[in-house]
Amino acid sequence: MNHKKRKTAVLFAFILLLGLFLTACSSGQNTSEKGASSLESADAGSSEADGQNSEGTADTEAAETPDTSEEAASETVYNIGSFTMEDINGEAYTEAMFQDYDLTMVNVFATWCSPCIAEIPYLEQLSQDMADRGVGVVGIVLDTADGEGGVDADALDAAKTLAEELETTYPFLIPDAGLMNGLLTGIQSIPTTFFVDSEGNLTGYAYVGSRSLEDWTEIVNSELEMLGGTE
Numbered sequence: 736m737n738h739k740k741r742k743t744a745v746l747f748a749f750i751l752l753l754g755l756f757l758t759a760c761s762s763g764q765n766t767s768e769k770g771a772s773s774l775e776s777a778d779a780g781s782s783e784a785d786g787q788n789s790e791g792t793a794d795t796e797a798a799e800t801p802d803t804s805e806e807a808a809s810e811t812v813y814n815i816g817s818f819t820m821e822d823i824n825g826e827a828y829t830e831a832m833f834q835d836y837d838l839t840m841v842n843v844f845a846t847w848c849s850p851c852i853a854e855i856p857y858l859e860q861l862s863q864d865m866a867d868r869g870v871g872v873v874g875i876v877l878d879t880a881d882g883e884g885g886v887d888a889d890a891l892d893a894a895k896t897l898a899e900e901l902e903t904t905y906p907f908l909i910p911d912a913g914l915m916n917g918l919l920t921g922i923q924s925i926p927t928t929f930f931v932d933s934e935g936n937l938t939g940y941a942y943v944g945s946r947s948l949e950d951w952t953e954i955v956n957s958e959l960e961m962l963g964g965t966e
Contacts, residue, residue, distance in 0.1 A: 837869030846893035884912035
């Protein structure tokens with residue numbers, strides 16, 4: 736192993752260790768009333784599962800639209816709509832990607848967020864374990880967008896290194912200029928994860944904070960049950 740690879744391996748080992756003590760980071764996005772969040776975090780039943788701000792305290796502000804509470808979920812359908820994004824290797828993805836699976840897990844993260852990085856191996860394993868049940872996983876690397884409709888080169892390089900070092904096979908997407916039709920605009924804490932059905936509709940809740948493979952497996956099973964899927 737050369738010096739550069741050894742240095743990278745040590746850095747990732749440190750980040751993954753740090754991730755054991757944290758579950759979420761502040762997204763650092765500048766959100767306004769116009770760009771209010773389109774997502775509402777689920778109550779994970781633990782203070783560790785709640786989003787945290789840069790001070791390390793819980794971020795408990797609820798999103799405004801759409802309301803993803805259990806009652807509203809049965810009455811309101813929020814369709815993500817049309818978009819085009821590129822992955823970190825330049826391949827184009829559109830809303831048609833949701834048609835490939837009954838349920839797609841969309842994980843929004845940043846390359847500097849240690850809890851985000853710590854759970855990527857779990858999401859990779861989940862994508863393999865659940866593929867035959869019609870479940871796909873997609874990552875959106877929030878910090879690869881430079882805020883002006885372009886790409887942050889440093890974050891892009893970091894995302895490529897992450898994908899290589901963690902041997903990730905599911906796609907890492909770069910946010911488009913419209914931030915997925917505004918869906919990503921108001922995300923306050925990362926990682927934030929939400930689920931989309933084959934028609935591009937949000938399902939269930941959005942989940943703030945990192946989780947174990949066992950926890951994600953339980954959540955995905957619940958999401959599949961809401962879709963009428965089978966075990």
